[in-house]
Amino acid sequence: MNPVFRDVLITGVKIAIVIGGMLGVVAYLTLMERKVVAYIQERLGPNRVGPWGLLQPIADGIKLFFKEDVIPAHVDKVLYVIAPMIVMTMAVMPFVIIPFSKRFYLSDINVGILLLLAISGINTYGVLLAGLSSNSKYSMIGGLRVASQLISYEVALALAFVGIVLWSGSMSLVKIVEAQHTIWNIVPQIIGFIVFFIAALAELNRIPFDLPEAEAELVAGYHTEYSSMKFALFYLGEYANLTAMSAIITTVYLGGWQGPWLPGFVWFAIKMFIVLFVFMWIRWTYPRFRFDQLIGVGWKLLVPLALLNIAITAILRIYI
Amino acid sequence: MKVIFYVNAFFSLVFALGVLFGKNPLRSALSLLLFFISISLYFFFAGSDYLGFVQIIVYAGGIIVLIAFVIIILGLRRESPDFDISLRSFVGIILLALFALGVLYGMGKSILHFVPQSPYFDTSVAGIGDAIFSRYLLPFEVASILLLVGVVLAFIFAKKEV
Structure with a gap:
C-alpha cells in the first residue's frame, strides 16, 4: 500500500475513534448528570427508557432532531447559524493534542498549552455571537456577561498554565504527562490547581458561575432564541467543553495516563470521570454568584493567587 | 504549501x-x-x-472581544458609509494615495535590506524567552512600562474619583 495513503488512513481512523468516542461520552454525560443530581437530591432520575434509563440520550437526540427548526425573523441569520457551529467545533478541538495513553494521541505539538488557550479564546465567540445575533434583550445580556466572564477568567487560566509550564519545562502535553512520572503536578502545583479549577468552572459557565444563562433572570441567556438541533448543539457543546476541560485537568494536573497495573487508557478514563463527577457535584451543591462578585473573584482573588503560584514555582525550580 | 499561502493571502x-x-x-468585527486568524497563519508558515x-490569543481572543463589547454598549446600529466625494476630499484622497505609495516603497526597500540581517531566527518558546531576557531586555522592559502607564491612565479616565 502507498505509505502516504496508509498514513492518511491511520490518522483518519484515529480521528474517527477520538471524535466518535468523545461524542458518545458527551451523549451519556447528559444521562450521568441527571443520575448524579437524582442521587444528590434523593430521587431516581430517568429510568423509563431502556434498562436504568440507558437509552434516554438516544431518545432525547431523536426528539431534538425531529423538532421544528425555527429561525426567528428578527435575527442576523448568518451569525445566528454560525454561532452554534463555533461552539461545537471549538469544544471538540482540544482532543487533537490530548494524550489518551502512552502512544495514542492525534498530534503532539510543542506549544500545546498555547493551542488550548487559543481554542478557549475562539470559543468565546460562539456564545458571544449567539447573544448578539439573536437580537433579543435576554440573549444580549447573556452574551455581554459571557464576554466579560470569559475574558476575566481566561487570565487566571493562562497564569495557572504558566506555573505548569515552569514546573514541567515544556508546553507539549505529551512531555507534561511524562514529567509527572514520579509525582503528579497537583502536589507541587496545588495553588495553581485550585485557581485552574475555579477558573475552569467559570469558563464552562457552570454553577456557581452560570450567570450567562441564569434562568431566573435571563430565561436561557444567550441561547434563548434557539430551537431544535441548534439548541442541541449548544447543549452538546457545553458537555463537550466539560469533557474537554476534564481531560485537560487530568492531563495537566493528575498525571494523564500514568498509573500502576491498568493500561494507560483506563487510568485516563477513570481520572477523567472522577473530575467530571466533581464538576457535577459542585453544580448541584452551590448557589449562583452575583455578577459583581464573579468579576471580583476573578480579578481580586484568582489572578493574585496565580501570580503567587508562579513566584513559588519559580523559587522551587531554582532551589530544588 | 505555496498554493495554501496564496489562498490565505487572498482571504x-x-x-x-x-x-x-x-x-x-x-x-x-467578525471579519476583523x-x-x-489568517494573519496568524503567516506565522505558522514562517515556522513560528x-x-x-x-x-490568536491576544488579538482574536482578547481585542476583538473588547471591540464587540464596545459595539454592544454603543448599540448595534447599521452604519452606512458616507461616500459623498467633493473636490477637496478628492484631492485629499489622491495625496493620501501618493503618500501611502511612498511609505510602501520605503518600507519595501528597507524590509528587503533588513530581513537577512535580523539577528534571531530561533522562534521556539525557549529562543524567544532567551532573546527577551538577554539581548532585548531593555526594549522589553520599556514596552512593559508603557503598557503599565496605559493601564493606569485607563483607570484614571474611567473613574471620576481615584
Missing part, C-alpha cells in the same frame, strides 16, 4: 476589505477576527508556532 485581503466595507459593525498562537 486575508477579502476579510480586510470586509472590515472596511461592512455595513453592520458586528460583521465588520477572521483577518487576525509560538507567535502564531500568541497572535
